[in-house]
Amino acid sequence: MKMAQENRYPIGITGQQWGEAEKALWLTKQTIKRSYQAEVAAKIAPLAEHFQVEQYGALSYHPSEYPLFVVKSRQWSEDKPTVLVTGGVHGYETSGVQGAIRFLETKAKAYEDRFNILVAPCVSPWGYETINRWNPNALDPNRSFYRDSPAEESAALMAYIADLGIDITVHIDLHETTDTDNSAFRPALAARDAVEHSNWNIPDGFYLVGNTELPAEAFQTAIIESVEKVTHIAPADDVGKLIGVALSQFGVINYATKALGLCIGFSDSIYATTTEVYPDSPKVDDENCILAQVAAITAGLDYILPLS
Template sequence: MDQQAYAIGVKGQKWGGAEKAQWFNAQKIKRSYQEEVVSKILGLKDRFELAQYGSLSYDVERYPLFAVKSLNWDMSKPTILVTGGVHGYETSGVQGAIRFIETQAADYAKHFNIVVAPCISPWGYETINRWNPNAVDPNRSFYQDSPAEESAALMTLLAGLGAEVFAHIDLHETTDTDNSEFRPALAARDAVEHTNWNIPDGFYLVGDTINPQDAFQTAMIKSVEQVTHIAPADESGKLIGVELAQFGVINYATKALGLCAGVTDAKYVTTTEVYPDSPLADDENCILAQVAAITGGLDYLLTL
Protein backbone atom coordinates (compact mmCIF):
# COMPACT_ATOMS: atom_id res chain seq x y z
CA MET A 1 0.00 0.00 0.00
CA ASP A 2 1.20 3.50 -0.83
CA GLN A 3 1.12 5.23 2.50
CA GLN A 4 1.04 8.66 0.82
CA ALA A 5 -1.79 7.91 -1.62
CA TYR A 6 -4.28 10.47 -0.39
CA ALA A 7 -6.39 13.03 -2.23
CA ILE A 8 -5.27 16.03 -0.20
CA GLY A 9 -1.81 17.54 -0.07
CA VAL A 10 1.50 16.99 -1.82
CA LYS A 11 3.51 13.86 -1.10
CA GLY A 12 6.39 14.60 1.24
CA GLN A 13 4.96 17.93 2.44
CA LYS A 14 3.10 18.41 5.72
CA TRP A 15 -0.34 19.93 5.55
CA GLY A 16 -0.79 23.62 6.17
CA GLY A 17 -3.96 25.56 6.82
CA ALA A 18 -5.19 25.25 3.23
CA GLU A 19 -4.94 21.44 3.24
CA LYS A 20 -6.64 21.17 6.62
CA ALA A 21 -9.45 23.42 5.39
CA GLN A 22 -9.80 21.28 2.27
CA TRP A 23 -10.03 18.18 4.44
CA PHE A 24 -12.64 19.77 6.73
CA ASN A 25 -14.77 20.93 3.80
CA ALA A 26 -14.89 17.36 2.52
CA GLN A 27 -16.50 16.05 5.73
CA LYS A 28 -20.24 15.36 5.88
CA ILE A 29 -22.72 14.71 8.68
CA LYS A 30 -23.61 11.01 8.48
CA ARG A 31 -25.55 10.33 11.69
CA SER A 32 -27.11 12.18 14.62
CA TYR A 33 -25.33 12.64 17.94
CA GLN A 34 -28.52 14.07 19.42
CA GLU A 35 -30.67 11.10 18.38
CA GLU A 36 -28.21 8.26 18.92
CA VAL A 37 -26.32 9.49 21.99
CA VAL A 38 -27.80 12.49 23.78
CA SER A 39 -31.34 11.09 23.84
CA LYS A 40 -30.06 7.93 25.54
CA ILE A 41 -28.04 9.90 28.07
CA LEU A 42 -31.01 12.13 28.94
CA GLY A 43 -33.06 8.98 29.45
CA LEU A 44 -30.81 8.10 32.39
CA LYS A 45 -31.60 11.21 34.44
CA ASP A 46 -33.81 9.41 36.95
CA ARG A 47 -31.13 6.91 37.94
CA PHE A 48 -27.87 8.84 37.59
CA GLU A 49 -26.49 12.34 37.86
CA LEU A 50 -26.04 13.95 34.44
CA ALA A 51 -23.34 16.59 34.17
CA GLN A 52 -22.86 18.76 31.10
CA TYR A 53 -19.17 19.55 31.30
CA GLY A 54 -19.00 21.76 28.24
CA SER A 55 -19.92 21.99 24.58
CA LEU A 56 -17.85 22.09 21.44
CA SER A 57 -17.28 25.52 19.92
CA TYR A 58 -17.96 24.17 16.42
CA ASP A 59 -21.68 24.19 17.33
CA VAL A 60 -22.46 24.66 21.01
CA GLU A 61 -26.12 23.67 20.65
CA ARG A 62 -25.46 20.59 18.57
CA TYR A 63 -22.49 19.26 20.55
CA PRO A 64 -23.03 19.40 24.33
CA LEU A 65 -20.61 17.22 26.29
CA PHE A 66 -22.11 14.94 28.93
CA ALA A 67 -20.80 12.81 31.75
CA VAL A 68 -22.94 10.37 33.72
CA LYS A 69 -22.15 9.92 37.41
CA SER A 70 -23.41 7.45 39.97
CA LEU A 71 -25.55 8.91 42.72
CA ASN A 72 -24.52 9.38 46.36
CA TRP A 73 -20.77 9.62 45.87
CA ASP A 74 -18.84 8.29 48.81
CA MET A 75 -15.22 9.41 49.02
CA SER A 76 -14.35 6.17 50.78
CA LYS A 77 -15.15 4.26 47.59
CA PRO A 78 -12.69 3.95 44.68
CA THR A 79 -13.57 6.09 41.66
CA ILE A 80 -13.92 4.45 38.24
CA LEU A 81 -13.71 6.36 34.95
CA VAL A 82 -15.08 4.97 31.69
CA THR A 83 -14.58 6.94 28.47
CA GLY A 84 -15.88 6.35 24.95
CA GLY A 85 -15.87 8.13 21.64
CA VAL A 86 -12.48 9.80 21.96
CA HIS A 87 -12.36 8.76 18.34
CA GLY A 88 -15.92 9.56 17.37
CA TYR A 89 -16.08 7.03 14.55
CA GLU A 90 -15.51 4.09 16.93
CA THR A 91 -19.17 3.38 17.48
CA SER A 92 -19.15 0.55 20.02
CA GLY A 93 -17.01 2.63 22.35
CA VAL A 94 -19.83 5.18 22.57
CA GLN A 95 -22.69 2.73 22.60
CA GLY A 96 -20.84 0.31 24.88
CA ALA A 97 -20.32 3.04 27.46
CA ILE A 98 -24.03 3.86 27.35
CA ARG A 99 -25.03 0.19 27.53
CA PHE A 100 -22.84 -0.27 30.60
CA ILE A 101 -24.62 2.61 32.31
CA GLU A 102 -28.05 1.32 31.29
CA THR A 103 -27.50 -2.27 32.40
CA GLN A 104 -24.62 -2.61 34.87
CA ALA A 105 -23.45 0.64 36.44
CA ALA A 106 -26.04 0.81 39.22
CA ASP A 107 -24.93 -2.54 40.64
CA TYR A 108 -21.26 -1.59 40.58
CA ALA A 109 -22.06 1.78 42.13
CA LYS A 110 -22.60 -0.10 45.39
CA HIS A 111 -18.83 -0.54 45.48
CA PHE A 112 -17.44 2.29 43.33
CA ASN A 113 -18.01 5.90 42.43
CA ILE A 114 -18.54 5.75 38.67
CA VAL A 115 -18.19 8.50 36.08
CA VAL A 116 -18.74 7.78 32.39
CA ALA A 117 -18.05 10.15 29.50
CA PRO A 118 -19.72 8.23 26.67
CA CYS A 119 -18.86 10.42 23.68
CA ILE A 120 -15.89 12.75 24.03
CA SER A 121 -15.84 13.68 20.32
CA PRO A 122 -19.43 14.20 19.13
CA TRP A 123 -18.47 15.97 15.89
CA GLY A 124 -16.31 12.93 15.14
CA TYR A 125 -19.28 10.71 15.96
CA GLU A 126 -21.54 12.50 13.49
CA THR A 127 -19.01 12.68 10.66
CA ILE A 128 -17.49 9.24 11.45
CA ASN A 129 -14.02 10.67 11.98
CA ARG A 130 -10.90 10.02 13.99
CA TRP A 131 -9.91 13.69 14.04
CA ASN A 132 -11.73 16.83 15.12
CA PRO A 133 -12.59 19.62 12.62
CA ASN A 134 -9.06 21.01 12.91
CA ALA A 135 -7.52 17.72 11.76
CA VAL A 136 -6.28 17.08 15.31
CA ASP A 137 -6.49 13.63 16.91
CA PRO A 138 -8.03 14.04 20.39
CA ASN A 139 -6.44 10.73 21.43
CA ARG A 140 -2.98 12.20 21.00
CA SER A 141 -3.89 15.44 22.77
CA PHE A 142 -4.31 14.71 26.48
CA TYR A 143 -1.69 17.05 27.84
CA GLN A 144 -1.43 20.59 29.19
CA ASP A 145 -2.58 23.28 26.75
CA SER A 146 -4.17 20.61 24.57
CA PRO A 147 -4.78 21.55 20.93
CA ALA A 148 -8.06 19.55 21.03
CA GLU A 149 -10.95 21.12 22.91
CA GLU A 150 -12.51 17.67 23.28
CA SER A 151 -9.49 16.53 25.30
CA ALA A 152 -9.21 19.77 27.24
CA ALA A 153 -12.85 19.59 28.28
CA LEU A 154 -12.46 16.08 29.70
CA MET A 155 -9.36 17.13 31.62
CA THR A 156 -11.30 20.03 33.13
CA LEU A 157 -14.08 17.65 34.13
CA LEU A 158 -11.64 15.31 35.83
CA ALA A 159 -9.87 18.14 37.62
CA GLY A 160 -13.18 19.10 39.19
CA LEU A 161 -14.17 15.63 40.38
CA GLY A 162 -12.53 16.05 43.77
CA ALA A 163 -11.48 12.40 43.70
CA GLU A 164 -8.51 10.44 42.42
CA VAL A 165 -9.38 7.98 39.70
CA PHE A 166 -8.58 4.41 40.74
CA ALA A 167 -9.25 2.75 37.38
CA HIS A 168 -9.83 4.07 33.87
CA ILE A 169 -11.20 1.99 30.98
CA ASP A 170 -11.13 3.75 27.61
CA LEU A 171 -13.32 2.16 24.92
CA HIS A 172 -12.07 2.04 21.32
CA GLU A 173 -12.32 0.14 18.04
CA THR A 174 -9.89 -0.84 15.31
CA THR A 175 -11.65 -0.76 11.94
CA ASP A 176 -10.91 -1.43 8.28
CA THR A 177 -11.21 2.31 7.68
CA ASP A 178 -8.03 2.71 9.72
CA ASN A 179 -6.28 1.42 6.60
CA SER A 180 -8.58 2.79 3.91
CA GLU A 181 -8.89 6.32 5.29
CA PHE A 182 -7.30 7.26 8.59
CA ARG A 183 -3.72 6.02 8.26
CA PRO A 184 -3.39 7.40 4.72
CA ALA A 185 -4.77 10.74 5.95
CA LEU A 186 -2.32 10.77 8.86
CA ALA A 187 0.58 9.89 6.58
CA ALA A 188 -0.40 12.73 4.24
CA ARG A 189 -0.99 15.28 6.99
CA ASP A 190 2.36 14.66 8.68
CA ALA A 191 4.39 13.63 5.60
CA VAL A 192 5.40 10.35 7.23
CA GLU A 193 5.43 6.74 6.12
CA HIS A 194 3.60 3.97 7.94
CA THR A 195 5.16 0.53 7.80
CA ASN A 196 2.54 -1.53 9.63
CA TRP A 197 -0.92 -2.02 8.15
CA ASN A 198 -2.05 -5.11 10.02
CA ILE A 199 -5.54 -4.96 11.50
CA PRO A 200 -6.09 -7.65 14.16
CA ASP A 201 -9.17 -9.80 13.69
CA GLY A 202 -10.70 -9.70 17.14
CA PHE A 203 -10.68 -7.94 20.48
CA TYR A 204 -7.50 -6.82 22.21
CA LEU A 205 -6.37 -4.49 24.99
CA VAL A 206 -3.70 -1.83 25.25
CA GLY A 207 -2.19 -1.47 28.71
CA ASP A 208 0.32 1.06 29.99
CA THR A 209 3.98 0.28 29.36
CA ILE A 210 5.05 1.82 32.65
CA ASN A 211 2.20 0.34 34.69
CA PRO A 212 0.85 -2.69 32.81
CA GLN A 213 -1.17 -4.38 35.61
CA ASP A 214 -1.13 -7.75 33.86
CA ALA A 215 -3.69 -9.48 36.08
CA PHE A 216 -6.20 -6.67 35.49
CA GLN A 217 -5.79 -7.04 31.73
CA THR A 218 -6.08 -10.84 31.97
CA ALA A 219 -9.37 -10.58 33.82
CA MET A 220 -10.83 -8.38 31.10
CA ILE A 221 -9.65 -10.69 28.32
CA LYS A 222 -11.24 -13.69 30.08
CA SER A 223 -14.49 -11.78 30.44
CA VAL A 224 -14.57 -10.68 26.81
CA GLU A 225 -13.77 -14.22 25.64
CA GLN A 226 -17.26 -15.19 26.78
CA VAL A 227 -18.71 -12.72 24.27
CA THR A 228 -16.38 -12.52 21.27
CA HIS A 229 -13.05 -13.77 19.96
CA ILE A 230 -9.69 -12.40 21.03
CA ALA A 231 -7.31 -11.24 18.31
CA PRO A 232 -4.48 -13.68 17.59
CA ALA A 233 -0.97 -12.39 17.07
CA ASP A 234 0.18 -11.89 13.50
CA GLU A 235 2.94 -13.89 11.80
CA SER A 236 5.52 -11.82 13.67
CA GLY A 237 3.95 -12.53 17.04
CA LYS A 238 2.68 -8.95 17.32
CA LEU A 239 -0.49 -6.87 17.27
CA ILE A 240 -0.39 -3.64 15.24
CA GLY A 241 3.40 -3.95 15.18
CA VAL A 242 3.77 -4.23 18.97
CA GLU A 243 5.05 -7.26 20.88
CA LEU A 244 2.44 -9.08 22.91
CA ALA A 245 2.57 -8.57 26.66
CA GLN A 246 0.23 -11.55 27.00
CA PHE A 247 -2.55 -13.12 24.96
CA GLY A 248 -4.69 -10.31 23.56
CA VAL A 249 -2.73 -7.53 25.26
CA ILE A 250 -0.08 -5.04 24.14
CA ASN A 251 1.27 -2.01 25.98
CA TYR A 252 1.72 1.61 24.93
CA ALA A 253 3.36 4.60 26.62
CA THR A 254 -0.01 6.18 27.37
CA LYS A 255 1.14 9.45 28.92
CA ALA A 256 4.05 10.08 26.57
CA LEU A 257 1.74 9.64 23.57
CA GLY A 258 -0.97 11.90 25.01
CA LEU A 259 -3.53 9.10 25.02
CA CYS A 260 -6.84 9.30 26.84
CA ALA A 261 -5.81 6.24 28.89
CA GLY A 262 -2.98 8.34 30.32
CA VAL A 263 -5.11 11.33 31.30
CA THR A 264 -5.19 10.36 35.00
CA ASP A 265 -2.74 8.80 37.44
CA ALA A 266 -5.05 5.81 37.91
CA LYS A 267 -3.42 2.62 39.13
CA TYR A 268 -5.42 0.49 36.69
CA VAL A 269 -5.81 1.63 33.07
CA THR A 270 -6.58 -0.02 29.77
CA THR A 271 -7.76 0.78 26.26
CA THR A 272 -10.15 -1.66 24.62
CA GLU A 273 -9.98 -2.39 20.90
CA VAL A 274 -12.98 -4.05 19.27
CA TYR A 275 -12.94 -5.11 15.60
CA PRO A 276 -16.43 -4.45 14.18
CA ASP A 277 -15.49 -5.44 10.61
CA SER A 278 -14.76 -9.04 11.53
CA PRO A 279 -17.00 -11.62 9.84
CA LEU A 280 -17.38 -13.12 13.32
CA ALA A 281 -18.83 -9.95 14.87
CA ASP A 282 -21.76 -7.57 14.50
CA ASP A 283 -22.74 -4.25 16.07
CA GLU A 284 -24.46 -5.81 19.07
CA ASN A 285 -21.61 -8.24 19.68
CA CYS A 286 -19.16 -5.34 19.71
CA ILE A 287 -21.24 -3.41 22.24
CA LEU A 288 -21.46 -6.48 24.48
CA ALA A 289 -17.70 -6.95 24.23
CA GLN A 290 -17.14 -3.42 25.51
CA VAL A 291 -19.48 -4.03 28.43
CA ALA A 292 -17.78 -7.34 29.20
CA ALA A 293 -14.41 -5.63 29.28
CA ILE A 294 -15.66 -3.09 31.82
CA THR A 295 -17.37 -5.63 34.04
CA GLY A 296 -14.43 -8.01 33.86
CA GLY A 297 -12.13 -5.28 35.02
CA LEU A 298 -14.43 -4.17 37.82
CA ASP A 299 -14.99 -7.73 38.99
CA TYR A 300 -11.22 -8.10 39.28
CA LEU A 301 -10.93 -4.89 41.28
CA LEU A 302 -13.55 -6.20 43.69
CA THR A 303 -11.25 -9.12 44.54
CA LEU A 304 -8.40 -6.89 45.69
Protein backbone atom coordinates in the same frame (compact mmCIF):
# COMPACT_ATOMS: atom_id res chain seq x y z
CA MET B 1 13.79 8.44 -12.84
CA LYS B 2 10.05 7.86 -12.64
CA MET B 3 8.60 8.65 -9.21
CA ALA B 4 5.78 6.45 -7.93
CA GLN B 5 3.02 8.91 -7.11
CA GLU B 6 0.00 6.83 -8.15
CA ASN B 7 -1.17 6.43 -4.55
CA ARG B 8 -0.57 10.00 -3.47
CA TYR B 9 -3.12 11.30 -0.96
CA PRO B 10 -5.52 13.73 -2.69
CA ILE B 11 -4.79 16.58 -0.26
CA GLY B 12 -1.43 18.30 0.09
CA ILE B 13 1.96 17.93 -1.58
CA THR B 14 3.97 14.77 -1.06
CA GLY B 15 6.77 15.41 1.42
CA GLN B 16 5.24 18.59 2.87
CA GLN B 17 3.28 18.79 6.10
CA TRP B 18 -0.22 20.19 5.88
CA GLY B 19 -0.76 23.84 6.62
CA GLU B 20 -4.03 25.57 7.43
CA ALA B 21 -5.14 25.51 3.78
CA GLU B 22 -4.80 21.73 3.53
CA LYS B 23 -6.60 21.20 6.84
CA ALA B 24 -9.40 23.49 5.70
CA LEU B 25 -9.70 21.55 2.44
CA TRP B 26 -9.84 18.28 4.35
CA LEU B 27 -12.65 19.70 6.51
CA THR B 28 -14.73 20.61 3.46
CA LYS B 29 -14.76 16.93 2.49
CA GLN B 30 -16.28 15.78 5.80
CA THR B 31 -20.05 15.28 5.95
CA ILE B 32 -22.63 14.45 8.60
CA LYS B 33 -23.50 10.75 8.36
CA ARG B 34 -25.48 10.13 11.56
CA SER B 35 -27.02 12.03 14.47
CA TYR B 36 -25.31 12.54 17.81
CA GLN B 37 -28.51 14.04 19.20
CA ALA B 38 -30.69 11.08 18.16
CA GLU B 39 -28.26 8.21 18.73
CA VAL B 40 -26.35 9.43 21.79
CA ALA B 41 -27.79 12.47 23.59
CA ALA B 42 -31.32 11.06 23.45
CA LYS B 43 -30.09 7.88 25.16
CA ILE B 44 -28.19 9.80 27.83
CA ALA B 45 -31.16 11.95 28.91
CA PRO B 46 -33.25 9.08 30.40
CA LEU B 47 -30.27 7.98 32.50
CA ALA B 48 -30.99 10.97 34.76
CA GLU B 49 -33.68 8.85 36.40
CA HIS B 50 -31.01 6.76 38.11
CA PHE B 51 -27.79 8.77 37.76
CA GLN B 52 -26.57 12.32 37.82
CA VAL B 53 -26.18 13.63 34.27
CA GLU B 54 -23.96 16.69 33.90
CA GLN B 55 -22.97 18.76 30.90
CA TYR B 56 -19.28 19.56 31.25
CA GLY B 57 -18.91 21.63 28.10
CA ALA B 58 -19.82 21.96 24.44
CA LEU B 59 -17.75 21.89 21.30
CA SER B 60 -17.19 25.33 19.81
CA TYR B 61 -17.82 23.98 16.30
CA HIS B 62 -21.56 23.97 17.07
CA PRO B 63 -22.27 24.26 20.82
CA SER B 64 -25.99 23.57 20.63
CA GLU B 65 -25.46 20.41 18.58
CA TYR B 66 -22.44 19.08 20.47
CA PRO B 67 -22.95 19.31 24.24
CA LEU B 68 -20.57 17.11 26.25
CA PHE B 69 -22.02 14.89 28.96
CA VAL B 70 -20.84 12.80 31.88
CA VAL B 71 -23.00 10.41 33.84
CA LYS B 72 -22.18 9.95 37.55
CA SER B 73 -23.41 7.64 40.26
CA ARG B 74 -25.51 9.47 42.83
CA GLN B 75 -24.06 7.58 45.78
CA TRP B 76 -20.76 9.45 45.54
CA SER B 77 -18.30 9.01 48.41
CA GLU B 78 -14.65 9.81 49.01
CA ASP B 79 -14.34 6.38 50.64
CA LYS B 80 -15.00 4.55 47.36
CA PRO B 81 -12.58 4.03 44.47
CA THR B 82 -13.58 5.94 41.35
CA VAL B 83 -13.92 4.29 37.96
CA LEU B 84 -13.81 6.38 34.79
CA VAL B 85 -15.24 4.95 31.57
CA THR B 86 -14.66 6.93 28.39
CA GLY B 87 -16.19 6.27 24.99
CA GLY B 88 -16.07 7.97 21.63
CA VAL B 89 -12.67 9.59 22.09
CA HIS B 90 -12.43 8.51 18.47
CA GLY B 91 -15.98 9.34 17.46
CA TYR B 92 -16.14 6.90 14.58
CA GLU B 93 -15.63 3.90 16.88
CA THR B 94 -19.31 3.18 17.42
CA SER B 95 -19.32 0.38 20.00
CA GLY B 96 -17.22 2.50 22.34
CA VAL B 97 -20.01 5.05 22.55
CA GLN B 98 -22.89 2.60 22.56
CA GLY B 99 -21.06 0.23 24.92
CA ALA B 100 -20.60 3.00 27.49
CA ILE B 101 -24.31 3.80 27.30
CA ARG B 102 -25.30 0.13 27.47
CA PHE B 103 -23.18 -0.31 30.60
CA LEU B 104 -25.07 2.54 32.23
CA GLU B 105 -28.42 1.18 31.10
CA THR B 106 -27.86 -2.41 32.24
CA LYS B 107 -24.93 -2.90 34.64
CA ALA B 108 -23.74 0.25 36.37
CA LYS B 109 -26.31 0.32 39.17
CA ALA B 110 -25.02 -3.00 40.49
CA TYR B 111 -21.62 -1.43 41.17
CA GLU B 112 -22.73 1.83 42.80
CA ASP B 113 -22.36 0.51 46.34
CA ARG B 114 -18.65 -0.16 45.83
CA PHE B 115 -17.54 2.40 43.25
CA ASN B 116 -17.95 6.00 42.28
CA ILE B 117 -18.94 5.56 38.64
CA LEU B 118 -18.13 8.28 36.12
CA VAL B 119 -18.86 7.75 32.43
CA ALA B 120 -18.19 10.08 29.48
CA PRO B 121 -20.05 8.21 26.72
CA CYS B 122 -18.99 10.31 23.73
CA VAL B 123 -15.95 12.55 24.09
CA SER B 124 -15.93 13.50 20.38
CA PRO B 125 -19.50 14.04 19.14
CA TRP B 126 -18.46 15.75 15.88
CA GLY B 127 -16.31 12.72 15.16
CA TYR B 128 -19.30 10.51 15.94
CA GLU B 129 -21.51 12.30 13.43
CA THR B 130 -18.93 12.48 10.64
CA ILE B 131 -17.43 9.04 11.41
CA ASN B 132 -14.00 10.50 11.97
CA ARG B 133 -10.89 9.76 13.98
CA TRP B 134 -9.87 13.43 13.94
CA ASN B 135 -11.68 16.57 15.05
CA PRO B 136 -12.47 19.42 12.59
CA ASN B 137 -8.93 20.79 13.03
CA ALA B 138 -7.42 17.51 11.81
CA LEU B 139 -6.26 16.69 15.34
CA ASP B 140 -6.52 13.26 16.94
CA PRO B 141 -8.11 13.64 20.39
CA ASN B 142 -6.54 10.36 21.48
CA ARG B 143 -3.09 11.80 20.92
CA SER B 144 -3.96 15.07 22.67
CA PHE B 145 -4.45 14.31 26.36
CA TYR B 146 -1.72 16.54 27.73
CA ARG B 147 -1.28 19.96 29.31
CA ASP B 148 -2.58 22.85 27.16
CA SER B 149 -4.09 20.40 24.71
CA PRO B 150 -4.98 21.89 21.31
CA ALA B 151 -7.90 19.44 20.98
CA GLU B 152 -10.89 20.87 22.81
CA GLU B 153 -12.47 17.43 23.18
CA SER B 154 -9.48 16.27 25.22
CA ALA B 155 -9.03 19.57 27.05
CA ALA B 156 -12.68 19.71 28.16
CA LEU B 157 -12.63 16.24 29.72
CA MET B 158 -9.30 16.81 31.47
CA ALA B 159 -10.52 20.12 32.88
CA TYR B 160 -13.69 18.52 34.21
CA ILE B 161 -11.81 15.70 35.92
CA ALA B 162 -9.28 18.14 37.36
CA ASP B 163 -12.09 20.25 38.85
CA LEU B 164 -13.46 17.17 40.62
CA GLY B 165 -10.17 16.88 42.51
CA ILE B 166 -10.33 13.10 42.70
CA ASP B 167 -8.04 10.16 42.05
CA ILE B 168 -9.15 7.76 39.32
CA THR B 169 -8.46 4.17 40.36
CA VAL B 170 -9.82 2.44 37.24
CA HIS B 171 -9.92 3.93 33.74
CA ILE B 172 -11.37 1.93 30.87
CA ASP B 173 -11.35 3.67 27.49
CA LEU B 174 -13.56 2.03 24.85
CA HIS B 175 -12.24 1.86 21.29
CA GLU B 176 -12.37 -0.08 18.03
CA THR B 177 -9.80 -1.01 15.40
CA THR B 178 -11.43 -0.90 11.98
CA ASP B 179 -10.44 -1.70 8.42
CA THR B 180 -10.64 2.04 7.70
CA ASP B 181 -7.64 2.55 9.97
CA ASN B 182 -5.59 1.31 7.01
CA SER B 183 -7.78 2.44 4.12
CA ALA B 184 -8.55 5.98 5.32
CA PHE B 185 -6.97 7.20 8.53
CA ARG B 186 -3.35 6.09 8.28
CA PRO B 187 -3.00 7.47 4.72
CA ALA B 188 -4.44 10.78 5.92
CA LEU B 189 -2.03 10.82 8.87
CA ALA B 190 0.93 10.12 6.59
CA ALA B 191 -0.11 12.97 4.29
CA ARG B 192 -0.80 15.44 7.11
CA ASP B 193 2.56 14.87 8.80
CA ALA B 194 4.61 14.15 5.65
CA VAL B 195 5.86 10.87 7.07
CA GLU B 196 5.62 7.29 5.91
CA HIS B 197 3.08 5.07 7.65
CA SER B 198 3.17 1.53 6.36
CA ASN B 199 -0.08 -0.33 6.93
CA TRP B 200 -0.25 -2.93 9.68
CA ASN B 201 -2.31 -6.08 9.84
CA ILE B 202 -5.72 -5.24 11.29
CA PRO B 203 -6.18 -7.69 14.20
CA ASP B 204 -9.14 -10.01 13.74
CA GLY B 205 -10.71 -9.81 17.16
CA PHE B 206 -10.73 -8.03 20.49
CA TYR B 207 -7.54 -6.87 22.21
CA LEU B 208 -6.38 -4.47 24.92
CA VAL B 209 -3.80 -1.71 25.13
CA GLY B 210 -2.27 -1.26 28.57
CA ASN B 211 0.15 1.26 30.01
CA THR B 212 3.84 0.43 29.66
CA GLU B 213 4.58 2.23 32.93
CA LEU B 214 1.78 0.47 34.89
CA PRO B 215 0.83 -2.59 32.85
CA ALA B 216 -1.53 -4.15 35.47
CA GLU B 217 -1.12 -7.51 33.79
CA ALA B 218 -3.52 -9.49 35.99
CA PHE B 219 -6.19 -6.82 35.47
CA GLN B 220 -5.75 -7.12 31.70
CA THR B 221 -5.89 -10.92 31.91
CA ALA B 222 -9.19 -10.81 33.79
CA ILE B 223 -10.74 -8.63 31.09
CA ILE B 224 -9.48 -10.83 28.25
CA GLU B 225 -10.82 -13.98 29.93
CA SER B 226 -14.25 -12.40 30.39
CA VAL B 227 -14.52 -10.87 26.93
CA GLU B 228 -13.44 -14.18 25.38
CA LYS B 229 -16.82 -15.56 26.45
CA VAL B 230 -18.53 -12.89 24.34
CA THR B 231 -16.32 -12.46 21.28
CA HIS B 232 -13.06 -13.80 19.87
CA ILE B 233 -9.68 -12.46 20.98
CA ALA B 234 -7.26 -11.29 18.30
CA PRO B 235 -4.33 -13.66 17.70
CA ALA B 236 -0.86 -12.25 17.13
CA ASP B 237 0.26 -11.78 13.54
CA ASP B 238 3.02 -13.79 11.87
CA VAL B 239 5.74 -11.92 13.77
CA GLY B 240 4.03 -12.10 17.17
CA LYS B 241 2.62 -8.57 17.19
CA LEU B 242 -0.65 -6.63 17.16
CA ILE B 243 -0.69 -3.34 15.20
CA GLY B 244 3.09 -3.49 15.09
CA VAL B 245 3.61 -3.94 18.84
CA ALA B 246 4.85 -7.09 20.58
CA LEU B 247 2.35 -8.82 22.86
CA SER B 248 2.78 -8.56 26.60
CA GLN B 249 0.36 -11.49 26.94
CA PHE B 250 -2.41 -13.06 24.89
CA GLY B 251 -4.63 -10.28 23.54
CA VAL B 252 -2.69 -7.45 25.21
CA ILE B 253 -0.10 -4.91 24.08
CA ASN B 254 1.30 -1.94 25.99
CA TYR B 255 1.87 1.66 24.92
CA ALA B 256 3.59 4.59 26.61
CA THR B 257 0.17 6.07 27.14
CA LYS B 258 1.10 9.36 28.80
CA ALA B 259 3.96 10.14 26.41
CA LEU B 260 1.68 9.49 23.44
CA GLY B 261 -1.15 11.64 24.83
CA LEU B 262 -3.62 8.76 25.03
CA CYS B 263 -6.81 9.12 27.03
CA ILE B 264 -5.92 6.44 29.60
CA GLY B 265 -2.62 8.21 30.26
CA PHE B 266 -4.01 11.47 31.66
CA SER B 267 -5.89 9.86 34.55
CA ASP B 268 -2.79 8.21 36.08
CA SER B 269 -4.94 5.22 37.00
CA ILE B 270 -3.39 2.17 38.60
CA TYR B 271 -5.76 0.01 36.57
CA ALA B 272 -6.07 1.39 33.06
CA THR B 273 -6.79 -0.17 29.69
CA THR B 274 -7.96 0.70 26.22
CA THR B 275 -10.33 -1.80 24.65
CA GLU B 276 -10.13 -2.51 20.93
CA VAL B 277 -13.11 -4.22 19.30
CA TYR B 278 -12.95 -5.32 15.64
CA PRO B 279 -16.39 -4.50 14.17
CA ASP B 280 -15.46 -5.49 10.59
CA SER B 281 -14.97 -9.15 11.43
CA PRO B 282 -17.47 -11.52 9.75
CA LYS B 283 -17.73 -13.24 13.13
CA VAL B 284 -19.45 -10.30 14.87
CA ASP B 285 -22.31 -7.84 14.53
CA ASP B 286 -23.05 -4.47 16.13
CA GLU B 287 -24.70 -6.02 19.17
CA ASN B 288 -21.82 -8.40 19.79
CA CYS B 289 -19.39 -5.48 19.72
CA ILE B 290 -21.45 -3.54 22.26
CA LEU B 291 -21.68 -6.56 24.54
CA ALA B 292 -17.90 -7.04 24.33
CA GLN B 293 -17.38 -3.48 25.55
CA VAL B 294 -19.78 -4.01 28.46
CA ALA B 295 -18.06 -7.27 29.35
CA ALA B 296 -14.71 -5.49 29.43
CA ILE B 297 -15.99 -2.87 31.87
CA THR B 298 -17.68 -5.32 34.21
CA ALA B 299 -14.69 -7.68 34.17
CA GLY B 300 -12.40 -4.83 35.15
CA LEU B 301 -14.66 -3.83 38.02
CA ASP B 302 -15.13 -7.43 39.17
CA TYR B 303 -11.36 -7.81 39.31
CA ILE B 304 -11.03 -4.71 41.51
CA LEU B 305 -13.91 -5.57 43.89
CA PRO B 306 -11.94 -7.88 46.21
CA LEU B 307 -9.07 -5.37 46.27
CA SER B 308 -11.13 -2.30 47.13
